[in-house]
Amino acid sequence: MRVAGLIMLAACLPVFCAEPGFTPLFNGKNLDGWEADVPDVWSVRDGMIVGKTATLNFNDFLRTKKSYGDFILRVKFRLVDDKGNSGIQFRSKAVPNSHEVSGYQADCGENYWGSLYDESRRKKTLAQPPAPALAGLDKSGWNEYTITARGNHITLDLNGIRTVDYTETEPGIDRTGFIALQVHRGFPMEADFKDIRIKELK
DSSP states (O other), rough: OOHHHHHHHHHTTTOOOOTTOEEESSSSSSSSEEEESSSGHHHHEETTTEEEEEOOOEEEEEEEEEEEESSEEEEEEEGGGGEEEEEEEEEEEOOOSSSOOEEEEEETTTTTTOEEEETTOOEEEEEEOOOOGGGOOOOTSOOEEEEETTEEEEEEEEEEEEEEEEEESSSSSOOOOEEEEEEOEEEEOOEEEEEEEEEEEE
């Protein structure tokens, strides 16, 4: 039994033990399956995806090559030293002739934690969390988003607490697209991401 347990533990070490039904989107070693406009911004370190910049005059995004529709997505992330602004895009599309992407974003950063933002499309916050939902937030440490998108219904959970329960009512809003990680323009920052996994819903 002890040998079997050690074998199971060793098998989980490269990334993490996958949850039933979930598929890792990041292998912990390289950026296979992802693409970026500015590759120098993105790297892998200590099993994390690292987005780091001294300064940018545009937002930059690391995008999955695959598109997703209905799903549950889980991502652990941190803003180093609580500096900057970041987010996790989903159901997103590239904006032609631009570094921008268009779609929903689970936001990260001062005054935006736990919010649902519409990046480069309606360019506004669609839903904000009640203040008590952020009571356990560690602004400079690791936190975890669970993003659920099913049809026109979207929920965000931050560290296991519901921050957004949103129903899309505007017609013509895309229900499929890539997932992307953001570093925001305007200031030096580092955003780290790990344990990125998805469960596609039928």
